[in-house]
Structure formats: structure tokens, C-alpha cells
Amino acid sequence: MFGRMQRSEKITMNLLLLILAAIWVIPMVYLVMYSFEGDQWGNYQAVVSLDLFPHFLINSFIVSTSVVLLLLIVVSLAAFGFSKLRFPGDSSVFAICLIGLMIPPVAMLVPLFQTIKSFHWMNTYLSLIGPEVAMSIPFSLLLARNAFDEVPGELLEAAEIDGSNAWGRFVHVMLPLAIPVLTTIGILAFLNSWNQYVLPLVFISKETMLTVTMAPKFFIKEYTSDYHKVFAALVLITIPVVILYIFGQKYMQRGLTSGAIK
Template identity: 85%
Template sequence: MFGRLQRSEKITMNVALLLLAIIWVVPMVYLVSYSLEGDGGANYGDVLSLKQFPRFLMNSFIVSTSVVVLLLITVSLAAYGFSKLKFPGDASVFAICLIGLMIPPVAMLVPLFQTIKTFHWINTYMSLVGPEVAMVIPFSLLIARNAFDEIPNELLEAAEMDGSGAWGKFVNVILPLAVPVLTTVGILAFLNSWNQYLFPLVFINKEAMLTVTMAPKFFIKEYTSDYHKVFAALVLITIPIVILYIFGQKYMQRGLTSGAIK
């Protein structure tokens, strides 16, 4: 069991957290201040008036939402199987799934490109959704399975006595209790997908299919670049995910600590 923190330990922890906060806040302050230099607020107006910008926003929203939906379906079912439906070799299969945590996305870029090209997904939403879901499954499955392990088996046994099968126990018992961790998985997946730069850069060459992270490059020309507008675009891209985190941080804290204490 954890004991109460001493006063000196609380002060040390708060100072450390303050320093970490400063490290994160200073770049954001610089980003916003630099985006207001030159033409000031007009930089934001120029970004918003970019005719492709609404399309980029819609593409990012479609891709990120699709990633979240597919990921939650896949991870919730897989975590339920690994946690509550024991089968021969389940530990080995789970370990194989976690190998993805050790492989950086860049290392998978060439085989991913060949796969997407084979399926004729170039310049489609699936070229962004499929790889993104595959890349975030290992970590999402890890935290979801740990949370599912916390759910008492007695609840499932009681549901079975009431006539529920495997699917009924999943829908009526597991899912309602797994809302915090699944919300965490969804928020993290949305943030990661929204900020994705590599996949749109490699898999999309059609302007109408680009995502919002590609917007800054429209202000970087071959011989001249307006970096004030680039920074303004970066600020606008950041706003939706900051809002999402503010409203979802309560669930994220609960979800990330699920399975931490047995």
C-alpha cells in the first residue's frame, strides 16, 4: 500500500511538475506569439481563407472518427477475448500482438506502402485509416486488457446464471464497466490520428484528400516562405485536440490507471 506523502515530498513533486509544465508551455507560448507577428491576426484569417482548409478539416475529422470507431470495435473484442475467454496459446498470441509496440511506424513504411498499393487504397481514406488503426492497436490492447482483468469474474458468472452467453456478458457486463478505458483509447487514437503527418505525406498526393496537418505546407514555397502563417496554421490545428483533451482528461486519467492496482 502507498503511504501518505510527506510535506517535503509534496513540495518536490509539485516543483517537478511545475518544471515539466514550463517545458511544455514555453514552446506553445512561442508558437502563438510568433504566429501573431507580421500581419498579426490577419495570419489566422489567411489560413482560414485558404479554400482547401475546410476540406482538410473534414478529411481529418472523417479519418480520425473512422479510426476511433474501428479501433474501439477491434480492441474491445480482442481485450475481452484475451482477458475473459481463455483459449490455448492465448498468452503467446497476446505477446505477438504486443510486438507492434517495439516497431516504429517509419520502419513499416515500405511494406505499408506496398500493401496499400496492392489494395488500390492510394488517395483514399482507407490509406490513412487502416495503417493508423494497425499502429495503435498494440498499446490500446495492452491498457484495455489490463482494465478488463480488473472486472470481477463473479459478475460474468452471475450473468451466465441469468442465461447470458459470451456475447451477452460482453454487451451487458463488460462494456458498461469499460467505458473509462475505452474512452481513453478513443481519445488517444483520435489525437494521434488528427496529428498524423507521415501517412498523408506518403499515401496521399491528391490535394482534395489531404488532411489538416498538410495545411502549413501551402505557405511554404520553393523560394519564399511565410512562417508566420505556418505557425498560425499549427495553432489552429492544435485547438481541436486541446479542447478534446480538456473535456476528456477525467476519463483518460481513470482509463490509464485501470489495472495499475490489483
């Protein structure tokens, strides 16, 4: 079905990929260059010297790590249930879970605000962790279930014959085989949570509870703004994301293609 690409097709494909790469790289280059204008390294020193910056880093790490752990637990169990455990209405319930893919996160801000306020979660980690996990479930569940569907049922039957119950089959058979897709889900969840801007802006008013994405606003005043330091803060915020992607890209590629071939 898929033949070898001709030389002209390879050249065309490489040119298109270079153009797409340039679209993403050029703004990043301008971001770094602009961050060095003015005080040069002094811009970065001003960001790091900000009294609240360590709090921002710690808060972002706590929130992002908690989101990843909770999401992996919920999604792996749910994907195993939808993929390998049959129950009445399983297809309908799965379709309902995927409805979240069609709802823009911004459209849920008002009901989320009312919910967080009624739970007395304002200015707490839960106000950032709970909504982020809930909004990440639909896409993560779709990826995980497709990957779990690839696992042959004969493996689970063999484990059942050996005396393993449902929990044992999940822990000893499914989880080891699902490491690529679960790693992908974890990386994507960490990136989304680390880069989250709207939720801290809406649910957090206490400065010591803000996340790292709020650091640039401390250099934007009512009448004056030091945009060189703002861009320096944006570069520092991006560094952990870039490092995580560099080390996890091979797992992301394997995880995103899981379930593509039946």
C-alpha cells in the same frame, strides 16, 4: 506502503511538476506569439481563407472518427477474448500482438506503401485509416485487457447463470464497466490520428484528400516561406486537440490507471 508526503517532499514534487509543465507550455507560448507577428489576425485569416482548408478539416474529421470507431470495436472484442475467454495459445497470441509496441512506425513505411499500393488504396481514406488502426492496436489492446482483467469473474458467472451467452456478457456486463478505458483509448486514437503527418505525406498526393496537418506546407514555397502563417495554421490545428483533452482528461486518468492495482 505509501505514507503521507512530508512538506519538503511536496515542495520538491511541485517544483519538478512546474518545470515539466514549463517545458511543454513555453514552446506553445512562443508558437502563439510568433503566429501573431506580421499581419497579426491576418495570418489566421489567410489560413482560414485557404480554399482547401475546409477539405482538410472534413478529411481529418472523417479519418479520425473512423479510426476511433474501428479501433474500439476491434480492441474491445479482442480484449474480452484474451481476458475472459480461454483458448489454446491465448497467451502466445497476445504476446505476438504486443510485438507491434517494439516496432517503430517509420520502419513500417516501405511495407505499408507496398501494401496500400497493392490494395489500390492510394489517395483514399483507407490508406490513412487502415495503417493508423493497425499501429494503435498493440498499446490499446494492452490497456483494454488490463482493465477487463479487473472485472470480477463472478459477475460474468452470474450473467451466465441467468442465461446470457458470451455476446450478452460482453455487451451487458463488460462494456458498461469498461467505459473509462475505452474512452481513453478513443481519445488517444483521435489525437494520434488528427496529428498524423507521415501517412498523408506518403499516401496522399491529391490535394483535396489531404488532412489538416498538411495545411502549413501551402505557406512554404521553394524560395520563400511565410512562417507566421505556418505557425497560425499550427495553432488552428492544435485547438481541437486541446479542447478534446480538456473535456476528456478525467476519463483518460481513470482509463490509464485501470489494471494498475490487482
